[in-house]
Amino acid sequence: MDVLIIGGGGLVGQKLARKLVERGELRGKPIDSLVLADVFNPPAVSADFPVESTTCDITDAASVANAITEKTSVIYLLAAIVSGQAEAELELGYSINMMGAWNVLERVRELGTRPILVFTSSIAVYGGEVPDPIHDHSFLNPQTSYGAQKAIGELLLNDYSRKGFVDGRGFRLPTISVRPGKPNAAASGFMSSIFREPLNGQEAICPVDRDFPHFYLSPRKCIENLVKGAELDAADLGQNRCMMMPGRMWTIGQMIDAMNKVAGPEPAKLIRFEDQPEIQAIVKGWRFDLRPEKAVKLGLEADESFEDNIRYYLEDDRPGA
Numbered sequence: 232m233d234v235l236i237i238g239g240g241g242l243v244g245q246k247l248a249r250k251l252v253e254r255g256e257l258r259g260k261p262i263d264s265l266v267l268a269d270v271f272n273p274p275a276v277s278a279d280f281p282v283e284s285t286t287c288d289i290t291d292a293a294s295v296a297n298a299i300t301e302k303t304s305v306i307y308l309l310a311a312i313v314s315g316q317a318e319a320e321l322e323l324g325y326s327i328n329m330m331g332a333w334n335v336l337e338r339v340r341e342l343g344t345r346p347i348l349v350f351t352s353s354i355a356v357y358g359g360e361v362p363d364p365i366h367d368h369s370f371l372n373p374q375t376s377y378g379a380q381k382a383i384g385e386l387l388l389n390d391y392s393r394k395g396f397v398d399g400r401g402f403r404l405p406t407i408s409v410r411p412g413k414p415n416a417a418a419s420g421f422m423s424s425i426f427r428e429p430l431n432g433q434e435a436i437c438p439v440d441r442d443f444p445h446f447y448l449s450p451r452k453c454i455e456n457l458v459k460g461a462e463l464d465a466a467d468l469g470q471n472r473c474m475m476m477p478g479r480m481w482t483i484g485q486m487i488d489a490m491n492k493v494a495g496p497e498p499a500k501l502i503r504f505e506d507q508p509e510i511q512a513i514v515k516g517w518r519f520d521l522r523p524e525k526a527v528k529l530g531l532e533a534d535e536s537f538e539d540n541i542r543y544y545l546e547d548d549r550p551g552a
């Protein structure tokens with residue numbers, strides 16, 4: 232198996248790379264090589280098999296052609312700019328999130344090797360007047376440019392799979408929390424920072440109130456699901472290769488209660504509630520009553536409770552963990 236992670240320098244890409252190194256196999260076969268590609272040279276990951284870090288800009292077809300070769304058997308397409316930035320920089324969003332996906336699919340079509348392609352979509356593809364609850368086959372009605380770009384990526388993935396150019400699998404990721412590192416440009420950034428920063432002894436701002444509900448998954452479960460996603464039998468995917476990745480709905484208040492249970496009452500005192508209308512305008516359009524039946528049936532999993540998300544952060548990611 233020769234695996235390529237495009238967006239291999241990002242949060243999910245780095246964690247996925249470490250998971251693949253730890254497993255050493257995918258789809259029942261040893262991993263012969265792993266390539267991490269990103270606009271910047273991704274941090275190296277050491278393994279018993281060759282791991283290469285390389286630069287690749289998915290907006291540039293020639294750069295994509297260098298990264299995807301005849302021997303690439305599994306591609307993870309994780310590269311994207313996230314919701315806040317895609318909303319602020321329209322052309323950049325379409326060029327990376329839409330044309331980048333197109334460039335990857337076109338390269339694969341040109342090669343004729345029909346690799347597995349795991350694509351990270353987002354629950355931001357849902358929205359507007361579509362009735363609750365949202366099921367896998369609910370109408371995609373994104374209310375942000377980011378969601379629109381992901382929805383287009385899904386359509387392309389399905390069509391290129393139907394034509395037999397690629398064996399595509401698309402997963403609509405819940406919001407990943409608790410996300411380690413620095414805050415990113417995602418409108419959902421506060422959904423991690425209100426836990427991460429207080430757990431590290433720093434203040435954080437929550438721009439929505441305690442009753443705000445949303446749909447979450449821990450980084451640890453997300454990575455496990457992405458591994459399973461590559462291992463699914465194509466025959467089990469049906470005519471729509473894209474589905475929700477399992478997650479769970481929690482309110483901000485429920486998540487703070489979970490943090491109190493795991494880490495005591497002190498961190499929550501560092502959360503300051505402050506209305507931020509631009510953030511609210513984006514996140515309040517997102518759906519939260521989501522039923523990821525297809526992925527659950529296929530063996531993908533959500534976290535048991537938000538206490539798990541807090542524990543995983545403390546075990547896996549807190550500086551000095």
Ligand SMILES: NC(=O)c1ccc[n+]([C@@H]2O[C@H](COP(=O)([O-])OP(=O)(O)OC[C@H]3O[C@@H](n4cnc5c(N)ncnc54)[C@H](O)[C@@H]3O)[C@@H](O)[C@H]2O)c1
Nearest residue numbers: 238240241242243270288289309310311351353404406407
């Ligand atoms: N983290 C979440 O909450 C979440 C939720 C829904 C969907 N997703 C999707 O999951 C994927 C991974 O998310 P993440 O949290 O790791 O994001 P991230 O921002 O940490 O990583 C994305 C990576 O893509 C790279 N990238 C950007 N433009 C590129 C380009 N032109 N060419 C090549 N690489 C480029 C970035 O440098 C970055 O390393 C993304 O597709 C994202 O849209 C994430």
